[in-house]
Structures are given as structure tokens and as C-alpha cells.
Amino acid sequence: MDEKKLVIDAHDIYYKELNEMVRDAILNKDYNIVELDNVNGQRYIGDAIEKEATIIINGVPGNDLGAFMSGPTIIVNDNVQDAVGNTMSLGKIVVHGQASDVIGYGMRGGKIFIKGDVGYRVGIHMKAYKERMSYIVAGGNAGDFFGEYMAGGILVLLGLEEEDERPIVGDYLGTGMHGGIIYVRGEVNKKKLGKEVGIVDMTDADMKELEKLLKEYAADLDLDYENIMSKPFLKIIPVSHRPYGRLYAY
Amino acid sequence: MRRSYLIPEFVVDIEHTNCRRCKRCVMNCSYEALSFENKVVPDNFKCVACHRCVVYCPEQVITVRKNPTDFKGSANWTDRHRLDIWKQAETGSILLTGMGNDLPYEIIFDHLVLDACQVTNPSIDPLREPMELRTYLGKKPDSLEFVETPDGKLKLKEKPPKNLKLEIPIVFAPMSYGAISLNSHKAMAMAAKEMGTVMHTGEGGLHEELYDYGQYTITQCASGRFGVHADYLKRGIAVDIKIGQGAKPGIGGHLPGEKVGLDISKTRMIPMGTDALSPAPHHDIYSIEDLRQLIFAIKEATGYKPVSVKIATVHNIAAIASGVVRAGADIVYLDGFRGGTGAAPRIVRDHVGIPLELALASVDDRLRQEGIRNHASLIAAGSIRSAADAIKAIALGADAVAIGTGALIAIGCRVCQTCHMGRCAWGIATQRPELTRRLDPEIAAERLINLLRAWSLEIKEVLGSLGLNAIESLRGSRERLRGIGLDSQTLDILAVKAAGK
Ligand code: SF4
Ligand code: SF4
Numbered sequence: 190m191d192e193k194k195l196v197i198d199a200h201d202i203y204y205k206e207l208n209e210m211v212r213d214a215i216l217n218k219d220y221n222i223v224e225l226d227n228v229n230g231q232r233y234i235g236d237a238i239e240k241e242a243t244i245i246i247n248g249v250p251g252n253d254l255g256a257f258m259s260g261p262t263i264i265v266n267d268n269v270q271d272a273v274g275n276t277m278s279l280g281k282i283v284v285h286g287q288a289s290d291v292i293g294y295g296m297r298g299g300k301i302f303i304k305g306d307v308g309y310r311v312g313i314h315m316k317a318y319k320e321r322m323s324y325i326v327a328g329g330n331a332g333d334f335f336g337e338y339m340a341g342g343i344l345v346l347l348g349l350e351e352e353d354e355r356p357i358v359g360d361y362l363g364t365g366m367h368g369g370i371i372y373v374r375g376e377v378n379k380k381k382l383g384k385e386v387g388i389v390d391m392t393d394a395d396m397k398e399l400e401k402l403l404k405e406y407a408a409d410l411d412l413d414y415e416n417i418m419s420k421p422f423l424k425i426i427p428v429s430h431r432p433y434g435r436l437y438a439y
Numbered sequence: 440m441r442r443s444y445l446i447p448e449f450v451v452d453i454e455h456t457n458c459r460r461c462k463r464c465v466m467n468c469s470y471e472a473l474s475f476e477n478k479v480v481p482d483n484f485k486c487v488a489c490h491r492c493v494v495y496c497p498e499q500v501i502t503v504r505k506n507p508t509d510f511k512g513s514a515n516w517t518d519r520h521r522l523d524i525w526k527q528a529e530t531g532s533i534l535l536t537g538m539g540n541d542l543p544y545e546i547i548f549d550h551l552v553l554d555a556c557q558v559t560n561p562s563i564d565p566l567r568e569p570m571e572l573r574t575y576l577g578k579k580p581d582s583l584e585f586v587e588t589p590d591g592k593l594k595l596k597e598k599p600p601k602n603l604k605l606e607i608p609i610v611f612a613p614m615s616y617g618a619i620s621l622n623s624h625k626a627m628a629m630a631a632k633e634m635g636t637v638m639h640t641g642e643g644g645l646h647e648e649l650y651d652y653g654q655y656t657i658t659q660c661a662s663g664r665f666g667v668h669a670d671y672l673k674r675g676i677a678v679d680i681k682i683g684q685g686a687k688p689g690i691g692g693h694l695p696g697e698k699v700g701l702d703i704s705k706t707r708m709i710p711m712g713t714d715a716l717s718p719a720p721h722h723d724i725y726s727i728e729d730l731r732q733l734i735f736a737i738k739e740a741t742g743y744k745p746v747s748v749k750i751a752t753v754h755n756i757a758a759i760a761s762g763v764v765r766a767g768a769d770i771v772y773l774d775g776f777r778g779g780t781g782a783a784p785r786i787v788r789d790h791v792g793i794p795l796e797l798a799l800a801s802v803d804d805r806l807r808q809e810g811i812r813n814h815a816s817l818i819a820a821g822s823i824r825s826a827a828d829a830i831k832a833i834a835l836g837a838d839a840v841a842i843g844t845g846a847l848i849a850i851g852c853r854v855c856q857t858c859h860m861g862r863c864a865w866g867i868a869t870q871r872p873e874l875t876r877r878l879d880p881e882i883a884a885e886r887l888i889n890l891l892r893a894w895s896l897e898i899k900e901v902l903g904s905l906g907l908n909a910i911e912s913l914r915g916s917r918e919r920l921r922g923i924g925l926d927s928q929t930l931d932i933l934a935v936k937a938a939g940k
Contacts, residue, residue, distance in 0.1 A: 208739055237672065237739065239670065256509055258669070291722055297664075314663055317708060337923065340709040368709060368713065427730045431713055436532060436533055
């Protein structure tokens with residue numbers, strides 16, 4: 190498809206107006222690339238857009254970036270705030286910086302690639318159904334409740350900042366998880382695991398899937414793929430798909 | 440060995456002499472309480488009093504009774520306490536149940552009576568004069584500003600916020616696809632369309648077969664985000680953010696694994712057979728500001744359709760509702776502590792929350808005092824059992840009421856309170872194909888339409904006797920209510936006078 194690009198200077202534009210401009214460009218005027226300069230905390234960019242297009246963001250976008258999104262690719266050349274990819278369905282968000290809390294909450298498909306650290310409650314209630322997969326890859330460390338209530342999809346934590354002395358992940362990893370897979374590069378203290386999950390051996394199929402995903406991740410973020418693969422991975426899955434089955438009397 | 444210290448809750452009696460041995464009852468019993476060995480043999484332990492056999496027996500020879508065995512009387516150690524303790528001593532588990540709070544708390548609606556015109560103010564005959572039940576839900580502007588167009592006409596300066604136009608002040612309450620069957624959803628969608636009202640989808644998404652009914656549905660976004668995607672949000676006429684549910688304030692949704700079959704697994708995107716648990720809070724909402732963030736994420740997604748926020752009535756509800764309105768909600772859905780559920784821990788269902796009537800009155804008052812009552816409409820729910828309850832709720836301050844359990848009863852539910860088991864013999868609260876087939880959506884829709892029609896007629900009848908020709912005029916008109924047998928503090932909260940005053 191031919192490239193049709195629009196550049197918008199987002200300086201001092203209120204989010205509502207800015208999002209109207211983005212939607213209008215993609216949905217009505219058929220731009221397939223929209224580049225936003227001087228973004229400074231505007232919320233909801235890409236919200237519920239159901240069409241393929243690329244949105245490039247220069248600056249720090251506000252909360253709920255790509256919420257309910259179903260199609261676009263968003264590239265952020267900076268950090269992002271909370272709730273990136275909230276309940277998104279399809280598309281991709283690539284962040285060349287760090288991310289804050291609640292990334293990919295209730296995500297139903299698509300990919301979120303973060304170069305640096307992520308905050309608390311990342312990948313909560315991520316979902317998948319057959320070929321509709323959701324993926325989150327975080328390059329740095331993560332806070333508490335990583336993958337809580339996870340129902341499907343793949344969540345990867347890389348801990349690439351080797352100098353970083355903090356534990357790679359916070360407490361309650363995978364608490365309430367009942368579907369999907371979490372891969373962690375390096376070691377995880379077992380005390381961090383929620384009681385519904387366990388560590389199991391990596392299989393060839395796991396490695397294949399990871400290789401494919403991480404090649405794409407490394408390419409998108411200009412990272413060294415070999416370096417990413419230089420350490421072994423742990424695989425974390427739920428021990429029961431009905432963790433609360435015995436909790437109730439009928 | 441005795442399997443249990445429990446005794447059956449119900450006893451099934453079959454008059455064998457008149458039984459024609461057709462086995463229809465055996466086939467109908469989805470709880471496997473009836474079998475056939477030369478004659479129909481009941482297993483009383485399994486009977487839940489769903490009455491399917493009673494209704495379908497062609498000879499009318501089946502009776503289901505409460506187990507007449509008496510316990511040594513004690514007003515303190517009730518039979519219920521004893522039975523519960525035995526059950527928990529045997530299982531070590533939380534007691535799970537379905538349907539709404541069944542404890543004998545005082546029902547305030549039953550202590551409120553309505554006014555009527557006599558002599559000085561004429562009543563209206565609803566059969567001969569027009570009666571207006573039309574209701575608009577959503578934010579109403581504080582004031583209207585006009586500008587003159589070049590051709591000298593007046594035009595609104597700003598577009599007013601979008602409202603939902605309902606022909607009757609009754610909507611269907613959120614009951615998820617998952618908790619109830621697709622056929623039940625279909626029936627509500629058809630009835631809503633016919634009657635000019637809406638159904639709530641509940642938190643389990645909307646089945647593709649019902650996408651065409653979009654403008655008669657309010658889609659829901661709950662903490663589990665089941666079935667929530669851009670298309671779904673845009674299809675509905677409004678979106679409801681579920682914060683709380685009257686039957687289980689403070690805890691998340693719970694769809695037992697028994698009910699998560701292929702279709703539910705697909706719509707909700709979760710593994711088959713797993714318990715679909717919604718987190719207790721939305722993890723992107725820890726404050727009023729966060730709620731505002733989600734409200735506007737949804738408004739951005741839907742082109743600024745009205746957003747409703749459903750909260751359970753708990754202590755301090757007036758302050759909470761005020762925060763919700765200030766967060767930008769166009770509708771506040773108040774779910775009282777008698778509200779139904781497909782599955783909830785009984786301890787929460789029966790002991791958490793406050794009555795709808797008190798919550799409604801105090802929320803309406805608070806919003807008026809703060810001058811923001813017009814910023815949002817109020818839907819009152821949580822056991823609206825009759826048109827009388829609906830009218831009283833509106834007089835207490837609601838814009839509309841929602842019916843859940845009432846609607847299910849109309850289509851066959853016997854309030855047997857075992858929805859969580861996924862075996863509903865009436866094809867309502869189940870996903871088993873052999874059972875869901877029992878509910879014909881067309882017939883069920885007809886029954887719902889009849890119910891809504893009957894209640895609408897009754898509401899008009901009462902409006903006429905009150906001398907009103909529009910439901911609007913009754914909204915929040917507490918002067919038209921009086922209390923009987925309510926203590927002065929309750930009357931004070933309701934802002935209703937005692938009868939005789
Ligand atoms: S349905 Fe009635 S008549 Fe038929 S077997 Fe059962 S009890 Fe007998
Ligand atoms: S919906 Fe079905 S299972 Fe639930 S109370 Fe009604 S009859 Fe019983």
C-alpha cells in the first residue's frame with residue numbers, strides 16, 4: 190500500500206481534539222501513517238480505532254494509550270504512562286522507553302513491546318482464544334502482580350538491565366492465573382510466585398515460539414537478539430485451570 | 440455409612456396410583472433427583488424445588504414440599520444455621536448460592552403507600568387521556584443557550600448530551616451471557632425492541648447473533664473485561680461500567696466452571712471449564728479520577744455515547760454516587776442489596792450492603808443538594824418485584840427501574856436459587872444445550888412483553904389516580920408517598936412523611 194503520511198504538532202492541543210484529528214486522518218482521509226510531535230500527556234491516543242495504520246508518537250503520551258484498539262500499530266519514541274493497551278484487541282504498541290502500571294489490562298489480542306521497565310499489575314487478565322493471541326514483552330524489570338488473573342496469551346519479562354540490582358519481578362507473580370504462559374529470562378525467587386502457578390521445563394515448542402516473538406521484538410526495538418537469548422528462560426504456568434474450584438460448597 | 444448429617448430440604452411426593460408412568464418428570468429433572476425403577480423414585484437430597492416436574496406432569500400428581508421434619512425449635516439456632524454448619528463441617532468451603540438476598544429484612548417498599556386525588560385535585564382517567572411514560576436517560580444540560588441563525592431562527596448553541604430514549608421507565612438488568620443462556624438474552628433483546636426499552640448485556644459480552652439488537656442494548660465493561668472490544672462498545676446504545684453488584688458488593692463476578700462451555704469460552708476468551716472470575720476491582724480504577732479516565736476512554740471509543748456506572752448500595756452511597764456523577768457518568772445504576780446474582784458467596788449476598796430504598800432517597804437528595812442531579816439519571820434496581828415497587832422507586836427519586844429476577848420469573852424461573860449449579864431446569868441459568876433448548880426465545884419474549892405491558896398499564900393507572908399525566912412529574916415526588924410502620928429516622932432518610940400526616 191502506498192504511504193500516505195500526516196504530521197500533526199500536538200503541542201497545546203487538548204486530547205479530545207487531538208484524537209479527533211487522528212481518527213479523522215485514519216478513518217476518513219485514509220492516511221496510513223500519522224506522526225504526532227510534541228505529545229505531552231494526551232490520553233486515549235488510538236482508542237478503539239478499528240483499522241490498520243501506523244501512529245508514531247514523539248513525546249510522552251498520556252494514560253490509556255491504544256485502549257480498545259483493534260488494528261493500528263503505535264510506535265512511541267519515549268516513555269509511556271499507565272494503562273497502555275487497555276483491553277486492546279488487535280494491533281501493536283512498541284515503546285522505546287519505560288512503561289508505568291497496568292499495561293495490557295484485559296488484553297484480547299495483539300502485541301505490546303516495551304523496551305525498558307514496566308510497573309505494577311502488568312498483563313492482568315490477558316486473554317487469548319485459539320489463533321487470537323496476545324503478547325506482552327517487557328525488556329526491563331517488573332513490579333508486583335505481573336500476570337495476575339491471566340487467562341491466556343504470552344507474557345515475557347527479559348530483565349535486560351544487567352546492572353539493575355533489584356529483583357527482576359515483584360511479588361505475587363501470576364496470582365490467580367488460570368491460562369496462558371509467562372516466560373522470564375533468568376532466575377525468579379520461588380517466593381515471588383502466586384500460589385496458583387508453578388515453574389515447569391521449557392520445551393522445544395516454547396523455545397520456537399519465544400525465538401519468533403523475540404526476533405520481532407529485537408528488530409522493532411533495535412536490540413541485540415543474541416544478547417536477549419544469552420540467558421535461559423523460565424516457564425511459568427497455572428498449576429490448575431480451576432484454581433478456586435474447591436473453595437465453594439454448592 | 441451415612442453420607443451426611445444433613446437432611447433433605449424438600450420432599451417429593453408422587454401419587455403413584457394416578458401416575459401414568461410416562462417418565463416425563465424423570466426426563467425433565469436436570470438435577471437428577473428423579474429416576475425410574477418400576478415407578479418414579481425421588482432422591483429428596485437432590486431436589487431444589489425448581490418445580491419443573493410439577494409443572495410438566497400431565498397428571499398433576501407431583502407435590503414438592505419443604506421437608507416437614509421439625510427441628511427442635513430455637514429462634515436463635517435456626518434450621519438454616521444448623522444445616523449450614525453441617526454442610527460446612529462436611530466440605531470446609533464457602534457457601535455459594537444464586538439469586539438475591541432471601542433473609543427476612545424489612546422490605547421498605549412494603550411500608551410505603553401512594554397518594555391519590557380526592558375532591559380538590561382531579562384525577563385523570565388513563566384509559567381516555569394520554570399518559571406519558573417516555574423517559575430520557577442521560578445528562579441534561581444546566582441551561583440552554585441559543586444563537587440566532589442568519590435567517591432569524593433560534594438554534595441551540597451547543598449540542599445537548601446524547602440521551603437514551605425509552606418508551607417505558609423499565610429496563611432489563613445486566614445478567615451476563617454465561618450466567619444465563621443465549622436464549623434468555625435473545626428473549627430480552629426481542630422484548631426490549633418491541634417495547635422501546637433496552638436490555639443490559641451484563642459482563643459476559645454480546646453473542647454475535649444479537650449484534651443487530653445493538654441499539655436496544657447497553658453493553659457492559661466489567662473488571663474481567665470479558666467480551667469487551669471496540670465493536671461491542673460501539674454497538675450498544677450506551678455502555679455500563681460495572682463497579683459493583685447489589686448481591687455481592689466489593690467482590691468480582693463469578694461464573695462457575697460448570698457453565699464455561701465452548702461458546703462462553705469463545706465470547707469471553709478464557710479456557711473452557713475454568714471459573715470465570717472478574718477481579719474484585721477494575722485494576723485501572725483505584726480512585727474517582729481513575730473512574731473518570733475509563734468513562735472518557737469509553738466515550739472516546741463510542742463517539743460520546745452515554746456511560747452508565749453501576750454501583751452496589753453500600754454505606755456512604757450518597758458520597759460515592761456524587762463522586763461517580765462528578766467523574767462524568769451519565770447514568771448511575773444503583774443496585775440494592777436484594778439484587779440477584781448467578782453466583783455469589785451467601786455470606787456476602789445476605790449480609791453486605793443496604794436496602795435500595797434508603798440508598799435511592801439519599802442519593803437523590805445528595806445530588807439535588809449539590810446541584811448535580813441533572814448531570815446523571817438514576818436507575819434503581821435490586822428486587823423490583825412489581826409495578827408498585829417501580830412507582831415507589833420513581834417517587835423516591837429514580838428515573839427508571841431495572842428488572843432482572845422479575846424478568847426471569849416471567850420466563851419460567853422459580854427462584855430455586857441454584858443458578859450457580861448450571862443445571863437450571865428452565866433453560867435460563869444454564870449453558871447445557873439439552874437444557875437451553877427448553878427456553879423458546881419467541882415465547883419467552885412474548886411473556887416479557889406481556890409483563891412490561893401489564894406493568895406499564897398499572898403505572899398509568901396509578902399516575903391517573905395521582906392526577907399526573909407523565910411519569911416525569913412523579914420523579915422524586917416524595918410528597919406523594921407516606922410511610923406505615925417505619926421509624927422516624929428511616930422516614931427522615933426517605934424524606935417521606937408518616938401516614939396520617
Ligand atoms: S410426569 Fe407425572 S405422570 Fe409422568 S411419570 Fe412423572 S409423576 Fe408420573
Ligand atoms: S434461573 Fe433457573 S436455576 Fe436460577 S433460580 Fe431460576 S429456576 Fe432456579
